Amino acid sequence: MYVAVKGGERAIDNAHAWLAEERRGDTSVPELSVAQIRAQMTLAVNRVMAEGSLYDPDLAALAIKQARGDLIEAIFLIRAYRTTLPRFGGSNPIDTEDMACDRRVSATFKDAPGGQVLGPTFDYTHRLLDFKLAADGDAGDVQVAEPQKTATPHIMSFLDREDLIQTEPAGKDVPDDLTRTPLELPASRALRLQSLTRGDEGFILGLAYSTQRGYARNHAFVAELRIGAVAVEMDIPELGFAIEIGEITVTECETVNQFQGSKTQPPQFTRGYGLVFGMTERKAISMALVDRALRWKELGEDCLGAPAQDEEFVLYHSDNIQATGFLEHIKLPHYVDFQSELELIRKLRREAQANIHQEAAE
Amino acid sequence: MSDYNFAYLDEQTKRMIRRAILKGLAIPGHQVPFASREMPMPYGWGTGGVQVSAAVLTPDDTFKVIDQGADDTTNAVSIRRFFQKTAGVAVTEATTEASVIQTRHRIPEQDLRADQILVYQVPIPEPLRFLEPSEVETRKMHALEEYGLMHVKLYEDISQHGDIATAYAYPVKVEGRYVMDPSPIPKFDNPKLEMAGIQLFGAGREQRIYAIPPYTQVVSLDFDDYPFLPTKADHACDLCGAQDSYLDELIVDDAGGRMFMCSDTDYCTTRRKAGHVGAQGVPYEKDAA
Numbered sequence: 001m002y003v004a005v006k007g008g009e010r011a012i013d014n015a016h017a018w019l020a021e022e023r024r025g026d027t028s029v030p031e032l033s034v035a036q037i038r039a040q041m042t043l044a045v046n047r048v049m050a051e052g053s054l055y056d057p058d059l060a061a062l063a064i065k066q067a068r069g070d071l072i073e074a075i076f077l078i079r080a081y082r083t084t085l086p087r088f089g090g091s092n093p094i095d096t097e098d099m100a101c102d103r104r105v106s107a108t109f110k111d112a113p114g115g116q117v118l119g120p121t122f123d124y125t126h127r128l129l130d131f132k133l134a135a136d137g138d139a140g141d142v143q144v145a146e147p148q149k150t151a152t153p154h155i156m157s158f159l160d161r162e163d164l165i166q167t168e169p170a171g172k173d174v175p176d177d178l179t180r181t182p183l184e185l186p187a188s189r190a191l192r193l194q195s196l197t198r199g200d201e202g203f204i205l206g207l208a209y210s211t212q213r214g215y216a217r218n219h220a221f222v223a224e225l226r227i228g229a230v231a232v233e234m235d236i237p238e239l240g241f242a243i244e245i246g247e248i249t250v251t252e253c254e255t256v257n258q259f260q261g262s263k264t265q266p267p268q269f270t271r272g273y274g275l276v277f278g279m280t281e282r283k284a285i286s287m288a289l290v291d292r293a294l295r296w297k298e299l300g301e302d303c304l305g306a307p308a309q310d311e312e313f314v315l316y317h318s319d320n321i322q323a324t325g326f327l328e329h330i331k332l333p334h335y336v337d338f339q340s341e342l343e344l345i346r347k348l349r350r351e352a353q354a355n356i357h358q359e360a361a362e
Numbered sequence: 363m364s365d366y367n368f369a370y371l372d373e374q375t376k377r378m379i380r381r382a383i384l385k386g387l388a389i390p391g392h393q394v395p396f397a398s399r400e401m402p403m404p405y406g407w408g409t410g411g412v413q414v415s416a417a418v419l420t421p422d423d424t425f426k427v428i429d430q431g432a433d434d435t436t437n438a439v440s441i442r443r444f445f446q447k448t449a450g451v452a453v454t455e456a457t458t459e460a461s462v463i464q465t466r467h468r469i470p471e472q473d474l475r476a477d478q479i480l481v482y483q484v485p486i487p488e489p490l491r492f493l494e495p496s497e498v499e500t501r502k503m504h505a506l507e508e509y510g511l512m513h514v515k516l517y518e519d520i521s522q523h524g525d526i527a528t529a530y531a532y533p534v535k536v537e538g539r540y541v542m543d544p545s546p547i548p549k550f551d552n553p554k555l556e557m558a559g560i561q562l563f564g565a566g567r568e569q570r571i572y573a574i575p576p577y578t579q580v581v582s583l584d585f586d587d588y589p590f591l592p593t594k595a596d597h598a599c600d601l602c603g604a605q606d607s608y609l610d611e612l613i614v615d616d617a618g619g620r621m622f623m624c625s626d627t628d629y630c631t632t633r634r635k636a637g638h639v640g641a642q643g644v645p646y647e648k649d650a651a
Contacts, residue, residue, distance in 0.1 A: 080400050083399045182395035185497065312498060324405075325404035325405025329485070332437055334546075336547075337531075340593070343595060344527065347525065352524075
């Protein structure tokens with residue numbers, strides 16, 4: 001007798017065992033350590049932290065190892081872990097002006113207080129495979145500069161003084177939390193930014209690129225891009241003051257965008273904003289462009305019907321954990337529904353063919 | 363696994379979900395937004411149903427999970443194991459013994475009792491979604507009871523195909539008010555939506571919970587001259603001979619030979635144990651030996 005799909009339990013156990021074996025790979029090659037991933041795959045670690053919404057390089061590295069290098073799977077592991085963590089409270093807003101900048105560039109001014117700092121960038125490397133790395137990855141001696149002791153002012157603040165850049169309305173003291181309340185539309189800018197910063201890098205990049213190519217073009221200049229460590233402080237009620245509880249590296253991008261002015265407002269520059277965990281420059285710039293595109297309503301612009309302007313479209317489709325889950329679930333059994341479709345299509349075809357025969361007979 | 367709270371979610375989260383469930387029961391068929399959590403299984407694998415089950419399970423419950431009507435499909439196994447591990451509840455494959463049943467795509471053939479809860483996994487909770495992609499718009503349509511678009515869709519089906527061309531996730535109207543997606547169950551199951559048990563629907567990715575209280579009126583949308591018809595394959599089960607159950611169609615040989623068997627594996631097994639034998643079946647004891 002034919003027995004259908006029995007043995008689910010054993011199949012799952014065997015699949016898991018095989019998966020573990022595949023993850024380890026060829027045992028004659030030394031196993032990767034979490035420390036190696038954390039130290040040498042830093043940009044992958046940064047992406048996992050950013051889209052996983054959890055700043056912990058060790059856990060991100062572990063997730064990458066467990067996920068066999070599949071970063072969306074690693075992000076998923078971090079998200080699932082993150083939900084189980086208790087919440088002690090909220091930190092104070094980080095002050096990026098006090099950032100210890102590893103990199104800080106402005107595309108709008110040749111120079112500015114604080115200077116242009118290239119930092120560890122791929123920008124001017126020639127993309128030639130370095131075959132020496134295949135044998136030896138030693139970086140050699142690197143010159144070290146004195147760290148700057150003073151704060152690095154935001155480029156935007158200079159435009160602000162002249163009133164050339166639009167001032168931002170104050171948000172709520174405590175913004176809504178995307179991970180604690182169901183998203184309802186229209187969403188506040190704080191919620192939109194939360195969604196963008198944890199959104200899929202590829203998706204946000206594609207949307208941002210579409211604005212550059214004319215789908216709601218918003219003429220962005222990178223006023224400033226800065227990457228570095230900032231202190232995280234938290235008010236401790238028992239103490240009555242804020243203490244530093246740690247340090248995180250973030251990437252911040254502020255864009256200056258043209259604005260024609262409207263009936264009520266003289267022409268003024270507007271801004272887009274990107275802030276992402278870790279060194280995640282492509283994502284931060286993309287985020288700033290999409291943020292700006294989503295602001296059409298509050299700036300009194302026309303909606304051009306572009307995807308990047310459609311808040312519902314962007315916010316509902318940017319999360320790669322939601323997207324990958326729903327996309328991949330179609331490989332789960334659907335045979336009950338398919339059976340009902342089979343019955344229906346057979347019936348419709350029978351009826352249609354009967355009609356054709358009848359018409360032919362007439 | 364003792365590091366996790368009973369049924370995985372923390373008590374505050376469960377409370378939040380229970381509030382959404384109670385609101386859903388108070389407004390039958392209405393989609394209640396809830397702050398869905400990221401679960402350790404992917405969206406699309408039943409995270410909504412899992413969160414609802416986690417919120418209603420108590421240590422004394424007996425839990426059953428089916429996918430496509432069967433207890434032994436891989437994802438049903440996975441979800442059942444999840445709650446065995448995180449809640450330590452008793453599990454069963456017998457519909458009559460379960461106090462909470464989580465399901466994907468089917469309603470059990472056996473009528474449920476008043477002391478049973480049926481939890482559905484829902485992919486897209488919005489019955490109007492494929493007519494109107496915007497959530498902002500569809501929420502307005504529900505608020506205004508503006509369901510003309512759905513009737514136009516059904517009418518267009520009839521004018522194009524001569525029949526309503528929806529075979530599963532067939533839309534229903536609950537207690538004369540909300541049009542509701544019964545989740546992708548075959549329309550054969552729709553009449554069973556009026557039942558003694560509590561029915562809870564969880565959509566994790568879409569962050570919605572809705573419910574049908576016991577003995578609530580649930581009407582499948584249709585027209586007087588094209589009445590709703592629950593349909594199934596025109597066969598009997600080849601294993602147990604049942605005429606009244608929803609059937610899976612299997613391809614059994616290279617020539618395309620077909621066999622039909624109950625989708626509800628517990629229903630089929632129970633019948634075979636009771637001595638029923640279908641056209642290609644053998645008595646239950648012999649098969650088990």
